Amino acid sequence: MSDTPRARTLPIQSATFTNEINAEIRRAAETGIYDIRGGGAKRRVPHFDDLLFLGASISRYPLEGYRETCATNVTLGTRFAKKPIELDIPITIAGMSFGALSGPAKEALGRGATMAGTSTTTGDGGMTEEERGHSKLLVYQYLPSRYGMNPDDLRRADAIEIVVGQGAKPGGGGMLLGQKISDRVAEMRTLPKGIDQRSACRHPDWTGPDDLEIKILELREITGWEKPIYVKIGGTRPYFDTALSVKSGADVVVIDGMQGGTAATQDVFIEHVGLPTLACIRPAVQALQDLGMHRKVQLVVSGGIRTGADVAKALALGADAVSIGTAALVAIGDNDPKWEAEYQKLGTTAGAYDDWHEGLDPAGITTQDPVLAARLDPVEAGRKLRNYLKVMTLEAQTIARACGHNHLHNLEPEDLCALTMEAAAMARVPLAGTDWWPGKPGGGL
Amino acid sequence: MQTIDLADSDLRTLNATLQAAATGGGNQTAWEVLNPRGAHALAVGLDGPIEVTVRGSTGYYCAGMNKEATVHVTGSAGPGVAENMMSGTVVIEGDASQYAGATGRGGLLVIKGNASSRCGISMKGIDIVVHGNVGHMSAFMAQAGTLVVLGDAGEALGDSLYEARLFVRGSVKSLGTDCVEKEMRPEHLALLADLLERAGAPAAPEEFRRYGSARKLYTFDIDNVQEY
Numbered sequence: 001m002s003d004t005p006r007a008r009t010l011p012i013q014s015a016t017f018t019n020e021i022n023a024e025i026r027r028a029a030e031t032g033i034y035d036i037r038g039g040g041a042k043r044r045v046p047h048f049d050d051l052l053f054l055g056a057s058i059s060r061y062p063l064e065g066y067r068e069t070c071a072t073n074v075t076l077g078t079r080f081a082k083k084p085i086e087l088d089i090p091i092t093i094a095g096m097s098f099g100a101l102s103g104p105a106k107e108a109l110g111r112g113a114t115m116a117g118t119s120t121t122t123g124d125g126g127m128t129e130e131e132r133g134h135s136k137l138l139v140y141q142y143l144p145s146r147y148g149m150n151p152d153d154l155r156r157a158d159a160i161e162i163v164v165g166q167g168a169k170p171g172g173g174g175m176l177l178g179q180k181i182s183d184r185v186a187e188m189r190t191l192p193k194g195i196d197q198r199s200a201c202r203h204p205d206w207t208g209p210d211d212l213e214i215k216i217l218e219l220r221e222i223t224g225w226e227k228p229i230y231v232k233i234g235g236t237r238p239y240f241d242t243a244l245s246v247k248s249g250a251d252v253v254v255i256d257g258m259q260g261g262t263a264a265t266q267d268v269f270i271e272h273v274g275l276p277t278l279a280c281i282r283p284a285v286q287a288l289q290d291l292g293m294h295r296k297v298q299l300v301v302s303g304g305i306r307t308g309a310d311v312a313k314a315l316a317l318g319a320d321a322v323s324i325g326t327a328a329l330v331a332i333g334d335n336d337p338k339w340e341a342e343y344q345k346l347g348t349t350a351g352a353y354d355d356w357h358e359g360l361d362p363a364g365i366t367t368q369d370p371v372l373a374a375r376l377d378p379v380e381a382g383r384k385l386r387n388y389l390k391v392m393t394l395e396a397q398t399i400a401r402a403c404g405h406n407h408l409h410n411l412e413p414e415d416l417c418a419l420t421m422e423a424a425a426m427a428r429v430p431l432a433g434t435d436w437w438p439g440k441p442g443g444g445l
Numbered sequence: 446m447q448t449i450d451l452a453d454s455d456l457r458t459l460n461a462t463l464q465a466a467a468t469g470g471g472n473q474t475a476w477e478v479l480n481p482r483g484a485h486a487l488a489v490g491l492d493g494p495i496e497v498t499v500r501g502s503t504g505y506y507c508a509g510m511n512k513e514a515t516v517h518v519t520g521s522a523g524p525g526v527a528e529n530m531m532s533g534t535v536v537i538e539g540d541a542s543q544y545a546g547a548t549g550r551g552g553l554l555v556i557k558g559n560a561s562s563r564c565g566i567s568m569k570g571i572d573i574v575v576h577g578n579v580g581h582m583s584a585f586m587a588q589a590g591t592l593v594v595l596g597d598a599g600e601a602l603g604d605s606l607y608e609a610r611l612f613v614r615g616s617v618k619s620l621g622t623d624c625v626e627k628e629m630r631p632e633h634l635a636l637l638a639d640l641l642e643r644a645g646a647p648a649a650p651e652e653f654r655r656y657g658s659a660r661k662l663y664t665f666d667i668d669n670v671q672e673y
Contacts, residue, residue: 033665146548146567149529151490151510178664190550190569190588192608195663201588204566205525205544211505214485218506221460222490 010105013286021292036175038100038305038356038366039326040168040259045276047259048310050423052432056404061399070397071407074321076298077159077251080220084228084251085137085159087321088117089393090408091311093385094256094302094325095141095161095232097123099176099185100263100356101329102373102380103130104423105365108332110383111378112135116393121161121323123263124174124199129178134181134382139230142219144173145199147189155223159252161230162216163243164203167260167303170274172233174199175264179359182368201218212248230254235280235303236273242299252298253288254323255280259304261326263366264357267354277303279426282413285318294318295409308395315396316411317427331388333363446498447473452480460489467493467514483523488516508535511552524561530571543580546573549590555644562599565592568609574644584611584620593640593669597650603656611656612637614648625659627669 024035056062063070076082093113098106100123103355107130113120119137122128132138137404140157142149154160165171176185178194186193206215216229231245232254245253254377257277262270275366281301288294302323314322326334335343337350339362346353357367364375400408403415417432418424424437431437447466449459459478466473470493478499482489485504488497491514500612502520512531521539530549537545541557547563549571556564556573562580565573578596585630587599587609597615604621610633611624620626637650 144612146529148570149491149548150550151512151529151530153511192663195607196665198605200567204563204585205506205528205547211524215504216488217456218489218509221456222510224461225457423652 012066019317023435036177036264036357037267037270037354038261038263039270039354040261041271041274043271043277045258046278046420046422046426047276048055048278048302048313050278050419051313051427051429052419053309053312053316053399053403053415054417060404062404063406065398065401068401069406070401072393072397074298074409076230076300076321078226079293079297080249081159081228081251081253082224082226083158085119085139087119087137089389090315090319090321090396091116091305091389091392092118092139092321092323093120093328094323095121095123095163096325097125097176097263098128098131098330099123099125099180099189099368101365102367102376103128104373104376104378105329105332106131107134107378108376108381108385109328110138111382112328112332113137115382115386116389118389119158122157124163124176125185126150127157128188130378131158134378141232143199143383144201144203145189146204147191147199154219154227157227159228159230160223161232161234161254162212162219162250164212165234165236165256165276166232166262167256167258167274168262169265169269170236171201172265172269172273173201174262175357177264177357177359180357180368185368209244209248212244216249222284228252228421231302232256234276235275237278238275239283240364242284243291246288246291246293246297250297252300253284254300254302255284256323257301257303260302260327267372269398276426277301278306281314281317281319282426282428295320306323308392308397311392311397312396312399312408312411313416315408316415317413317429320409327388328385329365331385332365333384334361334365336363337361381384385425446475446477448477448479450479451482451484454536456484456486459487462605463488463495463497464490464492466671467491467495470491481520487522488514488629491516494664495532502539511535511591521558522556526556527552527571531552540577541575545575546571549573551590553643559596565590565609572640574640574646576644576646578615581618582621584609584624587611591636591640593637593644593646594595595646602657605662606656606658608658610636613656614653617654617656620656623659623662627655627657629653629655 007232060155074090096239139159177199228251230252231250233241241412258274301319320394322427361367364372416429481501483504489509492512496515498517504523506525510514515534522541524542525544527535528547530552532552536555541556541560545563545564546554548567550569554573556575559577564579564583568587568590574593581599584603588607591610594613598617601621603624634650
């Protein structure tokens with residue numbers, strides 16, 4: 001008998017039944033409930049990282065980085081509203097509810113947005129004094145649940161956002177589990193304390209664009225036609241949904257791709273329903289152009305915006321502004337490695353923590369626990385958000401100047417190329433080094 | 446009484462005039478609206494104790510988000526009448542279309558005819574008294590307040606109900622998920638007596654049955670998965 005070990009096949013992990021998939025199967029079998037989590041799609045999808053700016057050279061010349069102006073302001077709501085919103089920067093804070101977030105977190109968002117010259121947005125659960133008091137410009141969401149909805153808050157808002165859907169769960173309603181239905185949250189939502197709250201997925205008193213047009217009329221009549229009215233849609237059929245929003249009388253269309261976050265919903269919903277943000281922008285812009293409404297009805301894009309480069313790319317593809325949610329939470333302290341020991345106790349790690357619905361957030365942001373919430377200093381967190389927004393704006397300006405533009409809105413698709421076929425097809429910009437993209441009318445070279 | 450004739454005036458003028466009268470605190474507290482002809486968003490966003498009589502029928506969202514005002518429609522009302530009402534009183538002499546009183550948070554809505562489907566959907570504190578029948582899915586996800594039906598209720602009454610109280614004098618075609626019949630106690634009879642009187646409804650509290658939430662769906666339970 002030989003002592004030489006027999007040659008053996010190495011263990012091979014399945015690319016289909018990965019460790020993560022198998023763990024989820026075991027978890028489902030153990031608990032009998034789907035996985036609920038916060039955040040947006042974590043899977044890799046074509047995104048702004050798959051685009052590059054071409055920059056100026058001989059055919060175009062750049063602007064001087066620190067001497068020539070590159071403006072960043074944007075006006076939202078110019079179509080019908082008597083009082084459009086004037087923003088210093090084209091980056092807004094997306095809707096996140098009090099309930100999903102703590103009071104200090106909402107205050108921090110308001111403080112940071114105001115210092116940066118932009119707006120913040122309420123969420124499913126009504127308007128709090130913290131956010132109204134600290135937000136110079138506050139957008140009031142009008143959601144299917146109508147939790148806390150009242151005409152007084154409607155009138156003291158600076159704009160109204162009718163939420164039809166969101167990118168994390170287009171076709172789905174909100175969810176806030178019992179751990180976060182505190183006395184205050186329950187009172188604001190007229191719900192029993194501690195229940196697992198499931199919001200409706202459709203508005204209770206209108207269906208379809210014809211009804212929406214009348215609903216918008218009603219809201220304008222209640223608010224004296226002063227407020228810009230946004231319509232927010234989850235990215236699924238961006239051409240038609242944008243066109244129908246315009247037909248219904250929207251001043252602003254907000255389109256949210258699947259990387260956009262949520263406070264809580266089923267993981268299967270987040271990862272398997274909706275379009276990547278990149279795939280939403282050109283069809284939405286096309287709809288506006290076909291209706292002669294591009295730049296007249298403003299387009300706000302959200303879902304996975306992280307850097308000034310992302311901002312510049314979204315604007316180059318035709319958006320008027322972008323909106324951030326997850327990135328804003330990270331800026332004020334969400335998933336900060338300084339809480340790593342506590343993340344470990346929760347069975348996760350910094351950067352991966354997404355059980356926002358459980359209300360145990362070590363950073364004190366996605367919680368209603370007063371002890372945890374007290375960890376967040378809203379003044380300091382607001383300052384961080386201000387800084388982050390300023391950095392994003394400077395980054396976008398840097399790129400725009402390099403492309404020869406004196407306003408971020410002068411960025412255009414011709415400034416871009418794509419690194420992948422998929423991104424080229426979605427963004428309708430040439431594959432790098434070519435003048436071709438899949439689906440380009442008339443073909444390529 | 447001041448009169449606004451929509452044959453000669455437009456919606457914006459009407460609502461701006463009524464809203465100013467409601468909040469202005471002046472002496473013009475009684476208003477009459479002629480020729481509504483099914484117009485939408487009539488008398489919306491009122492915020493004060495004025496009385497408005499709409500002579501005819503209205504379109505969508507009449508008296509939407511009403512506060513303190515009394516709005517009386519002599520005809521029928523389109524979808525979403527008194528939606529999200531906060532307080533005050535809205536009376537419809539005829540029938541009401543779907544979503545009557547949707548998400549209402551307070552006040553009293555009286556419908557002297559029938560109400561269509563989803564009457565009181567997501568209601569949050571409003572009291573609704575329907576002299577006739579209500580359609581299917583009425584009081585869907587109703588959170589608080591009281592729905593009183595003197596006639597019959599359609600399919601799936603009170604589906605996914607929270608803490609709203611439902612009283613029906615006639616038949617109920619079917620109850621929605623998590624909605625059950627409950628015992629009628631003295632406090633419920635007293636509540637009904639008060640509402641029926643305020644709504645001018647010719648019925649005795651003892652003639653009604655009470656329905657409410659079984660509260661089995663308040664927290665997710667895999668053993669109730671067939672109900673979701």
